[in-house]
Amino acid sequence: MRLSRSFLPTLKETPSDAQIASHRLMLRAGLVRQTASGIYTWLPAGLKVLRNIANIVREEQDRVGAQEVLMATIQSADLWKRSGRYDAYGPEMLRIKDRHERELLFGPTNEEVITDVVGQELKSYKELPQTLYQIQWKFRDEIRPRFGVMRGREFYMKDGYSFDIDYKSAVDSYRKMMLSYLRTFQRLGVRAVPMVADTGPIGGDLSHEFLILAPTGESGVFYDGALDTLDWLADPVDVDKSEDLEKFFNNVSSYYAATDEKHDEKAWESVPAERRREGRGIEVAHIFYFGTKYTKSMDVTVAGPDGTPVHPEMGSYGIGVSRLVGAIIEASHDDAGIIWPDNVAPFRAVILNLKTGDETCDAMCETLYNAAPEQFLYDDRSDRAGAKFADADLMGHPWQIIVGPRGAKEGKVELKRRATGERFELTADEALAKIMAKAPGA
Structure with missing residues (x-):
C-alpha cells in the first residue's frame, strides 16, 4: 500500500x-x-x-x-x-x-x-x-x-x-x-x-x-x-x-x-x-x-x-x-x-523514501515495494525525513527500510528493527530476505 x-x-x-x-x-x-x-x-x-x-x-x-x-x-x-x-x-x-x-x-x-x-x-x-x-x-x-x-x-x-x-x-x-x-x-x-x-x-x-x-x-x-x-x-x-x-x-x-x-x-x-x-x-x-x-x-x-x-x-x-x-x-x-510483534503487525515493513523524486531512490523503492505490495507500506510522500521517521515509529512497523540517495547509488539500504533499534546496511535483496524470514512462533 x-x-x-x-x-x-x-x-x-x-x-x-x-x-x-x-x-x-x-x-x-x-x-x-x-x-x-x-x-x-x-x-x-x-x-x-x-x-x-x-x-x-x-x-x-x-x-x-x-x-x-x-x-x-x-x-x-x-x-x-x-x-x-x-x-x-x-x-x-x-x-x-x-x-x-x-x-x-x-x-x-x-x-x-x-x-x-x-x-x-x-x-x-x-x-x-x-x-x-x-x-x-x-x-x-x-x-x-x-x-x-x-x-x-x-x-x-x-x-x-x-x-x-x-x-x-x-x-x-x-x-x-x-x-x-x-x-x-x-x-x-x-x-x-x-x-x-x-x-x-x-x-x-x-x-x-x-x-x-x-x-x-x-x-x-x-x-x-x-x-x-x-x-x-x-x-x-x-x-x-x-x-x-x-x-x-x-x-x-x-x-x-x-x-x-x-x-x-x-x-x-x-x-x-x-x-x-x-x-x-x-x-x-x-x-x-x-x-x-x-x-x-x-x-x-x-x-x-x-x-x-x-x-x-x-x-x-x-x-x-x-x-x-x-x-x-x-x-x-x-x-x-507502538512496537508490533511480527505476526500481528498491519504491515511487515515500511519503505521510507528519503528523497522522493530522486530517480535512483524512486527506482529502488519501487523494486522493494513490488516484492511484497500486500505486506509493505511505501511512504512515498514528499514530506521531510523527520516526519517519515516519526510516523514509522508511531505506527510500529516491525521493520523500516530506509532508502536515501547516497546508499541507493551504491545499491544499499538501511534496515532498522523497530523492537530493538538495531540498524543494518544491506543490499536490497539481503534486506528483503531478512524481512521475509519466518516470524518467531509462526
Whole structure:
C-alpha cells in the first residue's frame, strides 16, 4: 500500500480523553475512531491487526479439532428465559423488541444459542465430543466504557463451547483448549500467563484467566518468576492422548500464578522468595468448565451408552480479539509509538523514501515495494525525513527500510528493527530476505 493513497490518518497530538497508552496510540496511529461511547470504527490498519489476530486464533482452534460456526448477533429472549439467565444477567444486556413486540437481545455471549443448536442436532453419545467456536461481535452495555477497546461496549471475541459425555472427557477438552491458547499467544508474540480464576457459584477448580503482564492492568497478579522463562510448549503434546494432556496441564499448574481475588498467602509462601513476582495484568482470555449448567436448564440430552438420557458436560472458552489489540500495545510500546510483534503487525515493513523524486531512490523503492505490495507500506510522500521517521515509529512497523540517495547509488539500504533499534546496511535483496524470514512462533 502506498501511503500517499492510504487512509491512515495519524495524529500528532494526543487526544485529551485517552487515558492509557493503547488508547492514545490506537487513535494517533490511525487504527480506530470512536463513533459512540465505547464503540469504535476500525480503520484499514486497525482492521488488518484485528484480522491477523483472528486468523491466528482460528488456526490454533482448528489445530485442536474445534470447528468454526457463525451465530447471529441478535438472539431470542426465549432462549435465555429457558436457561434462567434473562432476568439475572443485569443491565449490561441490551434488550430490544422487534416490530411484533417480540423480545430480543444483542448477544453478550452465546451459551444458550449453541446449547439449543446442539440439542436439536445431537442425539447420541457417539456424536460426542464436539467443540464449536465462532469469532463474532458482542455487545455489553458497560456502565462506564473506558480505555478505548480495552473496555468498550462492542467488542470482537472468539467464544468456543465444548460438549462431552462425561467429566473425564470434558477435562480433556478443557486441557486441549489451554494448550491451544498458549500456542495462540506464543504466535501472537505476547506472554499471557494462565492463572487460576474464580468459578463463581458453580464451584470446582477448572477456570483459568490468561493475563498479559502490563503496568496498566486492571488485576493485581502474583506469580512464580520461573514462568518468565518457562517454555510450556517445549514438549510435543498429542491432543488425542489423555495422558499427554494431563502431563502438559500438570506442568503448567505446578507453578503458582493467581490474580488478587484468588491469591493464597499460604501457597505463596511456598514459592522461593527470590522468585516471587507481583504486578498488574490485563485479562485477554478465559477458559471455564461448567458441567451440565446449561444442558440441564435447557433440557438437552443425548442417549448414553446404555440408552439412558445424559446431559452433556460443557465448557466455554473466550479470547478477546479486539481487546488483544489494546493489550498487545500496552505490553509493547515506547515513547515513540507502538512496537508490533511480527505476526500481528498491519504491515511487515515500511519503505521510507528519503528523497522522493530522486530517480535512483524512486527506482529502488519501487523494486522493494513490488516484492511484497500486500505486506509493505511505501511512504512515498514528499514530506521531510523527520516526519517519515516519526510516523514509522508511531505506527510500529516491525521493520523500516530506509532508502536515501547516497546508499541507493551504491545499491544499499538501511534496515532498522523497530523492537530493538538495531540498524543494518544491506543490499536490497539481503534486506528483503531478512524481512521475509519466518516470524518467531509462526
